[in-house]
Amino acid sequence: MISAEENAQSAQNMREVLYRAIAVPQSVSGRTQDIPREAEHMGTICAAGPKACDDIRSIYLKLPETTRAALVQAQGALERTVYMANDGHNTAFLLGYHRPHTAQEKLCAFSGCERLRNGLVEYAALHAIHDSHTITVKTEPGVYAEQAMTTYDGQSWRVLGEHDHYRQTTEFTCGPVSLLNAMHRLHPQMAVNRVDELHIWREATIAVACEPYGLALSAAKRGENPRIVVSKTGPVLNPAHGAMGMIDAAMSRDVQEHFATEARKIGVPIDITSFTAANVARRLDGGHVALVLIDEHVMHGVTCPHWVTVTGELADGTLLVDDPWIDEPYGETLVDTYQLPIRQADFDLMIHYDEPASAQAMVIL
Template sequence: MKTAYQQFISREAKLADLPALVALEQACFNSDRLSKRSFKNWLQSTQRIFMVLEQGAEIVGYGLVIMRKGTRLARLYSLAISPTMRGLGLGKQLLIELEKQSVAVGKLFLRLEVEKTNQRAIGLYESMGYKVFGDYKNYYENNNDALRMQKAIRHYSNFSRLPTYPWYQQSTDFTCGPAALMMAMNSIAPKVTMDQKTELDLWREATTIFMMAGHGGCHPLGLALAAEKRGFSAKVFINQALPLFTAGVRSEHKKQTLELVEAQFAAQALQKNIQIETAEFELSVLQNALENGGRVVSLISTYRMDGYKVPHWVTITAMDQDCLYFHDPSVPDGHVMGFDCQHIPLAKEDFIKLSSYGKNKLRTALVLYPNFLNTSLD
């Protein structure tokens, strides 16, 4: 696909462009440069949009957008225009092309980070509708700060401002539940500490002991009990009766142990008057909870995101007419940063599929409220 901008031609980048891309990177940036190896990896990746801008046989610009699989989020990873070609509007034209192609593959939002001192770039992004929604301290190699910016590239989204919401990266492969719960609790009561000690304490309280071949994952009732212990009111939604996580457990001993743990959780939840709704529930129930001051922690399947059928807890941060947004405590690979794991947008119909786990299509979520009878949250 080629588009002419006067004497300039945009096209998809190819492996033969590698030497020219490296040379352009050297000319455009003094630090935080993409390496030859990084360029090669992205040229061969399927999770990207990679365009170059040519004048004759010379590459005078490039734009790289990377995509989070299974979500509607794309990220402008790098945009470069040759110093000799600046001031001609080429950056804007290339960005428009990248946005169009991102929309064509179903993305709703494009995010980026930009150095706070780079007024030229900030001016470009602001002129194209990008809004600042956060910042990173000491983000670059020179220790300069970065602004986080975002634009709804599909016009139907009405969500104009993302809420302030804490984010925490899980420190182990098996503590997504505690990490998600800490984010929800801290958003209600900032005095709740988000650290590894609290994360592991929560996991010990909420784990099901076994999960597939590794450490136990957290049960919705276990997480609710852990939240109630810390002064929060909790309500649990589960679309099926217990037991929940025994389908993939082959060992009869492990299966019996899981069922015993679940029975203990259920008895404790009854004793603590934790509300449990065992029925199919609509996404509107969770949206209503958010609109009334609740915080939502939801179980999803990671299959659509990373190809693995693993149950994973996330924190739903907001909803609008068309989209749902969530904080993911897991940073999946070296190309994705914490920035990309916050307020991840999904079309609501996509989340319905994402939140269904296993052959039995388990759907479960936990709603937290401040317990107004407990002053320890103040």
């Protein structure tokens, strides 16, 4: 005989669950009235008819306060989606982060009815892939599993390696960290740490920023065989640009010329040619990785030169990028920056920092 408790559980399991995905406007200021009623997408499962859910405006208030603060802080820099599941009695919420011009969504900040968690995560992943044309969906630890997970197809999940990615510990060491992550990719046994990060920065800096010739010299010093690709001769980074944070433009120019002279002296191959994302992909043949100079504005909303490591590509040509920068105040973590898929058309938007004053640049290992 089936007990009353089992009957109740069966009825609960058969209850229709209504799912919603609500895009959070970039202009959201933390006030619930900034979330429009019409910005929603609905999907249902089970046989029962649709049921009323909480007002969309109240959904925002039910998110954890720290999550709401991150949404406000990140306005204009991240695309955000609130996912909701409601079975008529219980509600659960999940937040999705999506960097502009990338093909990945991160699911995080789950709250509400625990029983609705797995179905909500699965709905959010499918929504991101089918409605947002996302390739990779990742979850923060505690949302779906004990460790962060990733998928290329919405189905097969794998554990994110503990030492697969190292983040920059300063605002200006993206170049050294991109180099260290590239070397770690080629030599997994190699440890990556802050001591080496700062040491390489001291070797390769031209006053705050690092440029390709200095980074190539640091790579060669550590036993690598780098190749430099730049779109023109002369200094790669324009030291007069305000975003560079240069103190002495003449010194920065002279240091770049010195690095270039030293690179030629030790025989580092140098290709003077402009390039596209497709050219970057072709340079990865044979197990190579590439440090590529990009403009942060496309992903972060701030115009600034930035180095990332391109480690490979997917079957459709989408590039896989390790970004050393994590926007912690916006709610980002390592999950957002490790093996970030970026379609070639989007990457083409990133690889033209300050042209024609500055040049395109990459270092291939």
